[in-house]
Amino acid sequence: MNPLTSGIRPRWPGILACTLTLSLTACGGGGGGGGGTTSAAPASATLSGTAVDGYLKGATVFLDVNGNGLADTGEPSALTDDTGRYVLDVSAVARPVSGLRIVATGGVDTDTGYAFTGKLSSRADDATSGQLVSPLTSLIDALVSQGLTVTAARDKVAQALGMTVADLGSDPVAAVASQPVIYTRQVALQRAVQLLASANIRDNESAHDAQERIYRALAQVVVAQNTPATVGELVAKLGESQSASGRELADTIESTIDTALRSPGGLASAKATLQAMDQIRNEMENAQHYDLKQAARRLDERGKGSAYTKLADRSDKAGQSDAINTVTRTTGTTTTLTQPANTKGRLLASNCFQCHGTGGVGGFERIRGGDASEVKEFLRKPAGSGIMAAHAQGYTNSQLDLIIAYLKQ
Amino acid sequence: MPNEFIPSRRRLVMLASAALGTSLLGGIGRLALADSDEDDTHFKESANTSFTLANTGLKARVVVVGGGMAGASVAKYLRLWGGTGVQVTLVEPNPRYTSNIMSNLVLNGSRSITTLGYTYSNLSAKYGVTVKEARVMSINSAARSVTLSDGSSLAYDRLVLAPGVEFMDAYGLTQNDYATATPHAWQAGPQTSLLASQLAAMQDGTFVMTIPKAPYRCPPGPYERACLVADYLKTYRGSASRVIVLDENTSIQAEKETFNHAFTSIHAGVITYVPGATNIRIDPLTRQVSYLDTVGNPQSVNAQVVAPIPPHRSTGSAAGGWLAATGVNNSPDGRWCVVDVLSYESTAVSGIHVIGDAASCGLPKAGHVANQEAKICADAIVRLLGGQQPDPAPVANSACYSPITGSTASWLTAVYQYDSTNRKMAVAANNGITSGATAIESATISNENFREMSTWFNTLMGDSFG
Numbered sequence: 075m076n077p078l079t080s081g082i083r084p085r086w087p088g089i090l091a092c093t094l095t096l097s098l099t100a101c102g103g104g105g106g107g108g109g110g111t112t113s114a115a116p117a118s119a120t121l122s123g124t125a126v127d128g129y130l131k132g133a134t135v136f137l138d139v140n141g142n143g144l145a146d147t148g149e150p151s152a153l154t155d156d157t158g159r160y161v162l163d164v165s166a167v168a169r170p171v172s173g174l175r176i177v178a179t180g181g182v183d184t185d186t187g188y189a190f191t192g193k194l195s196s197r198a199d200d201a202t203s204g205q206l207v208s209p210l211t212s213l214i215d216a217l218v219s220q221g222l223t224v225t226a227a228r229d230k231v232a233q234a235l236g237m238t239v240a241d242l243g244s245d246p247v248a249a250v251a252s253q254p255v256i257y258t259r260q261v262a263l264q265r266a267v268q269l270l271a272s273a274n275i276r277d278n279e280s281a282h283d284a285q286e287r288i289y290r291a292l293a294q295v296v297v298a299q300n301t302p303a304t305v306g307e308l309v310a311k312l313g314e315s316q317s318a319s320g321r322e323l324a325d326t327i328e329s330t331i332d333t334a335l336r337s338p339g340g341l342a343s344a345k346a347t348l349q350a351m352d353q354i355r356n357e358m359e360n361a362q363h364y365d366l367k368q369a370a371r372r373l374d375e376r377g378k379g380s381a382y383t384k385l386a387d388r389s390d391k392a393g394q395s396d397a398i399n400t401v402t403r404t405t406g407t408t409t410t411l412t413q414p415a416n417t418k419g420r421l422l423a424s425n426c427f428q429c430h431g432t433g434g435v436g437g438f439e440r441i442r443g444g445d446a447s448e449v450k451e452f453l454r455k456p457a458g459s460g461i462m463a464a465h466a467q468g469y470t471n472s473q474l475d476l477i478i479a480y481l482k483q
Numbered sequence: 484m485p486n487e488f489i490p491s492r493r494r495l496v497m498l499a500s501a502a503l504g505t506s507l508l509g510g511i512g513r514l515a516l517a518d519s520d521e522d523d524t525h526f527k528e529s530a531n532t533s534f535t536l537a538n539t540g541l542k543a544r545v546v547v548v549g550g551g552m553a554g555a556s557v558a559k560y561l562r563l564w565g566g567t568g569v570q571v572t573l574v575e576p577n578p579r580y581t582s583n584i585m586s587n588l589v590l591n592g593s594r595s596i597t598t599l600g601y602t603y604s605n606l607s608a609k610y611g612v613t614v615k616e617a618r619v620m621s622i623n624s625a626a627r628s629v630t631l632s633d634g635s636s637l638a639y640d641r642l643v644l645a646p647g648v649e650f651m652d653a654y655g656l657t658q659n660d661y662a663t664a665t666p667h668a669w670q671a672g673p674q675t676s677l678l679a680s681q682l683a684a685m686q687d688g689t690f691v692m693t694i695p696k697a698p699y700r701c702p703p704g705p706y707e708r709a710c711l712v713a714d715y716l717k718t719y720r721g722s723a724s725r726v727i728v729l730d731e732n733t734s735i736q737a738e739k740e741t742f743n744h745a746f747t748s749i750h751a752g753v754i755t756y757v758p759g760a761t762n763i764r765i766d767p768l769t770r771q772v773s774y775l776d777t778v779g780n781p782q783s784v785n786a787q788v789v790a791p792i793p794p795h796r797s798t799g800s801a802a803g804g805w806l807a808a809t810g811v812n813n814s815p816d817g818r819w820c821v822v823d824v825l826s827y828e829s830t831a832v833s834g835i836h837v838i839g840d841a842a843s844c845g846l847p848k849a850g851h852v853a854n855q856e857a858k859i860c861a862d863a864i865v866r867l868l869g870g871q872q873p874d875p876a877p878v879a880n881s882a883c884y885s886p887i888t889g890s891t892a893s894w895l896t897a898v899y900q901y902d903s904t905n906r907k908m909a910v911a912a913n914n915g916i917t918s919g920a921t922a923i924e925s926a927t928i929s930n931e932n933f934r935e936m937s938t939w940f941n942t943l944m945g946d947s948f949g
Contacts, residue, residue, distance in 0.1 A: 338532065339532075411532060411533070411534050411535070412534070412535050413534050413535065413537055413563070417537070417564075420564070420862070421858060421859065421862040421874055421877060421878075422878055424560070424855070424858040424862075425855060425858075425878055425879070425880045425898075427858075427946045428851050428854055428855070428880075428882065428939075428942065428943045428946050429882060429938075429939055429942050429943070430942070431532070431942055431945060431946060432532070432534065432559075432563075432945070432946050432949070433532065433534055435532050436532065436942055436945060437938060437939075437941075437942030437945075438935070438938055438939075438942070453914075457912060457913070457923050458923065458925075458926045459926075461882060461894050461896050461925070461935075464896050464912075464923035465880065465882060465896045465898060467898075467912055467913055467914060467915075468878075468880070468896075468897065468898020468899075468900070468910075468911045468912055468915060468920075469878065469898060469911075469914075469915050470900075470914055470915035471914060471915075473878065473915060
């Protein structure tokens with residue numbers, strides 16, 4: 075049907091089809107067209123997709139046929155597998171599935187290993203597979219609840235966050251290497267919402283309901299937002315108590331996770347960092363005291379460390395990097411790196427590893443990657459000014475070039 | 484004593500013991516952590532990073548004898564650079580290595596000996612090194628096989644010996660005297676603890692230590708020991724405490740400026756440095772020490788504690804030893820193994836490489852240097868196995884920090900370039916030039932250096948064992 079689908083498998087086939095066939099169909103209404111224009115019952119009797127914050131394992135996913143927000147008897151329901159994948163049997167659903175809410179709760183966030191206490195939702199479209207349920211689809215769903223069409227809601231959310239509609243439908247974990255922002259936005263969004271739900275929960279209101287209410291309040295902010303903003307900026311505009319803390323949390327998560335993703339530890343570091351940020355958030359929620367830095371300090375005092383405080387301090391990038399390294403090792407995650415392919419300069423570079431770690435990824439300073447060439451700055455300093463100056467000057471220029479070239483691979 | 488008067492050294496002690504409770508959860512190869520500061524981060528970052536092994540297509544068997552700094556490093560890098568087809572078996576009788584580096588800090592109570600322990604679990608788990616807890620009984624260099632104490636034998640294509648050193652009977656003392664009365668503690672372990680407890684029992688007494696003629700393990704180490712013991716004794720064991728350093732060398736062997744300053748200023752009046760001491764005799768029962776001083780006059784001291792660092796030699800190199808039987812200990816005095824510094828292959832026996840303190844290669848005998856010798860050797864073996872020649876211009880390096888008091892330290896560093904004319908490694912400076920170059924020592928003795936020392940140590944151990 076679509077020449078692009080052989081190379082790129084869109085999560086929302088409707089989006090691409092829609093773009094390509096705009097002149098033929100309006101692609102409106104029930105949200106996406108999947109090439110078709112009417113919302114007929116899907117030919118397939120199953121509806122599958124992925125529930126993701128990190129991938130939610132063992133989460134309950136159901137199709138909210140009657141729209142009451144609860145998993146009622148008779149509504150299609152399934153548990154997600156290790157990669158967040160669910161398959162709903164919709165053969166008994168009489169009405170068209172498109173436009174119904176898919177809701178995911180419970181399970182374990184596989185990126186942090188923590189129980190998932192949030193509630194995610196999405197509006198089903200005509201696709202029988204690849205239906206993503208994520209924080210961003212939850213936000214889209216909240217806009218739909220305000221009366222927007224799914225298409226309009228997607229457009230609005232994409233615009234407000236400076237993303238494309240395709241970004242919104244991309245599996246954030248799968249996209250993390252190529253488009254980390256898709257991941258960082260989602261995890262920041264979900265956590266800010268959960269924090270504000272905790273801070274603003276009403277008597278007799280469930281945590282899930284409180285989250286849904288925050289998502290809907292945020293949807294109003296999005297609707298009014300005409301320029302691209304960060305999650306933090308949107309959250310700050312909420313009229314809820316502790317909105318500033320929500321923003322602080324979202325901003326800190328986005329910056330630390332982005333830094334972690336760019337570190338040699340990559341996704342493993344990001345997961346460890348997210349875990350640490352969740353610990354800080356839990357500390358705030360448990361104490362019902364929504365000061366990020368103070369919560370971080372309390373955790374550090376208990377653990378006799380300083381990593382949480384450093385993570386929470388966005389003004390100190392170096393400190394954050396340091397803390398990311400700390401939390402990466404604390405989780406016991408082993409990061410496996412590939413050695414540079416070109417071995418020229420390898421033996422020379424190995425002189426650096428006693429103080430900068432095997433492969434140049436530890437110790438005094440990480441030197442693998444772009445930082446490798448910093449060694450040349452020490453050539454201009456007096457040899458007695460410091461151990462690195464003294465050391466660097468023992469190498470010839472061409473040897474340093476070989477070392478740098480090796481480490482930059 | 485009110486808390487505010489607890490000096491920094493004691494705080495360190497308290498930190499170290501406080502850390503023990505949780506430290507066993509630390510890095511995999513690490514038995515326990517030291518001071519509970521962030522410096523351990525650096526070690527563990529390395530410890531939590533592993534690398535995919537190189538894809539070389541090589542197939543070979545390499546046996547490594549000795550699991551110290553040199554042996555552990557060469558085992559790791561042979562796998563890392565040689566790939567999965569290079570089977571590496573590490574033969575080591577002890578289940579753990581106790582680091583000599585930092586072990587002088589056990590003497591003043593600021594570190595416990597258990598914080599210096601490293602196992603081989605990372606080498607096996609992360610790099611696929613086979614660890615064999617056994618002793619070498621004999622080597623058949625013609626058949627290229629090694630017979631072990633458990634009766635088994637291992638065939639090899641290349642053999643790397645990293646046996647370290649053993650200590651000679653000297654000054655009228657025996658191995659038993661070292662173990663029970665006058666510990667040299669120059670191999671970290673029970674003797675280190677014994678010496679620490681002897682020092683802790685002193686009161687306004689005299690501590691005598693000796694330094695053998697170079698080459699010996701860790702050139703700045705004995706002077707560092709003199710400083711740390713002086714600092715400890717004068718602060719805790721009476722202001723009349725004295726340290727007498729009998730150096731069989733005619734001058735300080737490393738960091739001359741630093742230690743001269745330390746002896747004559749920081750620890751002035753406590754340390755008496757006697758260069759060129761000869762005819763040293765030590766009575767293990769009375770702790771009486773006699774010697775001829777710098778100008779040849781006989782002297783005698785009644786010491787409370789004596790720590791002689793006796794001359795050493797490659798382990799197994801004494802007559803009848805397993806190493807001597809191979810003939811690789813071919814230095815004129817038979818104590819060291821002369822090697823080609825491009826490959827660390829023995830100049831006496833082909834197929835056998837010797838690295839670390841046992842080797843005679845022109846580089847200082849020290850852990851950081853041993854680590855780099857191991858890398859040069861590993862690289863050369865990988866090339867040789869692939870039918871190539873060793874790197875024609877290897878570079879080695881040295882960096883070390885020496886504590887001067889319980890909270891300050893100095894550093895020393897050198898880069899060694901290959902001098903193809905003399906086929907030797909030579910110190911280089913000023914853009915790699917060897918002419919007139921010397922190792923460079925820190926301009927200051929500082930707290931900052933002391934902090935950096937932990938990072939250096941932890942990272943070095945991570946690169947070697949992690």
